[in-house]
Amino acid sequence: MAGYKGSKINPKKFERGQIKIILMVLPLALFMLFPIIFIFCHAFKPMDELFAYPPRFFVSRPSLDNFENLFRTARTSGIPLSRYVFNTLLVTLLVVLGAVILSTLAGFALSKLRFKGKYAIMELNNAALMFVPVAVMIPRYLTINTLGITNTYFAHVLPLISMPVCLFLIKQFIDQVPDALIEAAYIDGASDFRVYRKIILPLIKPAIATGALLAFQQVWGDLQSSTYYISNDGLRTLAFYMSTLTSAASSNSIAGQGMAAAASLIMFIPNLILFIVLQRNVMNTMAHSGIK
Template identity: 45%
Template structure:
């Protein structure tokens, strides 16, 4: 007969608990290093002027004040183009961009991962090669092309060029590669068309790749300043990120700049918190038994 070794089980549980403590301690220490800049940002946003210009600069705030945020609202209230317009622009651009990007990337990665067609290998190696290129060196030719197409000074210039995102395509394809082919073959035998296979199988199974791509690209497009500066000359079409970056200029506005930085960061953090649960759950049930 079996006899359950109660002592052994107790010990095993204890060991497990110890392991958890070690994990927590390590993560707390390492996390503290990652968190420092954010704490610094929060502190700076609440610093009164005399602390902002201390030398050497202090890390923590001593006499917190919300004066910086008051300054910020005063500045936004007096801007030439209403603040809400910038906000509207940024939200519109971000939503359109993320939607198009996720849609395009899943659609492109599906045949790249699950089909054989001529030119596929060449295309893939072009994509990976161009990942290694430094964008600034091709900046001027890119500028020439974008202006000659004529999408400069429209909302499109924020969205279309940035859709050619090679890194995220690469990522998406890698994720799709791990989805077993059997699922698609089963779908094919059941008579699904290619479009149905893509819509009913590939897209749901790629949910956590999509969440990853959203997290990776959101910060960039939300805080977008470069395109606003280079391609847009109508103030009404510029983004919130551009507007916020103009606030920080000048010594008198340093505090307001820090406050704006804090406010610009919040949506990214929220988007991350929403999406990270998708990263965590979806893929768990995709396996074939």
């Protein structure tokens, strides 16, 4: 083992050995980029290119007509677009903060504290990763209806604030914090909460950023809460509004597909920007969460 030389996950200098990996990954990356490029092109196509036959993949004369039609249609709605934007920003903020706080607290307890049943709790959390949202839709509705929080902001927040994948990643990241560091803090008289606040949180910033990104992605495009738990249009989110606004238009004409692409692009851009900003943190979290 003394003669073993490992390779860095993300080397700073380019090495010739990386050429094979790049050639293998490049076709897959291009294939995954095709839908994104298509949405970008389709959103900026003028009317004549939307009706062109055979259809063109790329746009030759970019235009903002689809965005103008989208906002013109939005102005005819009984509820201002700003209301949906406010609802989305408020719900997103509450879910992201709540998910990060709960996941870091639970991750610290499951990783570093000793109590009965913590391994069973972690196994239940891992089992929850296997369930798709549709599988728990009815139990969620019954719970929200029993609590009497339908047609409230809590109906948006409560189903999304608990994220098993966020807890799993953060707990795995906290596992990498040396126990000796925690024990030294206890010897100095630090409480559990002080250890959590002064030691754990500063050391797991990449995991927190990743958890915040995952929570943002989940809540930003969520349609389930507005569809099943909310009947008051004034409490629904931008994702639901864009979906209903464009579904009828895209089903009636080809021109409506351009408006639907514009709406999809508007909803996609924040996710893209946030991922680009937090990309380094995400890669760090994924690398450390897989180390045992």
